[in-house]
Amino acid sequence: MSLTLRHDVCATDTEDGMVLLDEITGRYWQLNGTATLILRTLLGGAAPQKAASGLREAYPQLTVERSGSDTASLIDALLEAGLVVPA
Template identity: 70%
Template sequence: MKLLLRHDVCATDTEDGMVLLDEASGRYWQLNNTATFILRALLGGSAPDDSAHRLREVHPHLSAERAANDVAALITALSDARLVVPK
């Protein structure tokens, strides 16, 4: 699943990752560096399995299963918060 940020969600880089602001609700979410890396890959057009592979290239200590689970968990969390939509 390739993703887009919802049209009323703004992303701002921080020293430790990224902050997402839902302008409709006023709520914001802070992403750590790993979540930011995954989100950038997904927003750039990478499929989840490709994003997990890219994550393992940066963090070779991660197992393939753990990387895939981390990507899936982020997609679920962002989707449940209604911050992203399928591309």
């Protein structure tokens, strides 16, 4: 499942990752570099497995299970917060 940002959510790069701003509520979320890597991969149209694979390439010490779990957790959190929708 690839994702897209909800139409009223904007993303801004930061020194350490990315900030997502919900323009309706004014709430924002700060993503670290790892979460940013995952989200950018998903926003680019890739499946979660590809995002997890990219995470392992960036951090070779991660296991397949951990990278998959971290990717799934981020997707769940972003969907629950209403920041992204399936593309």
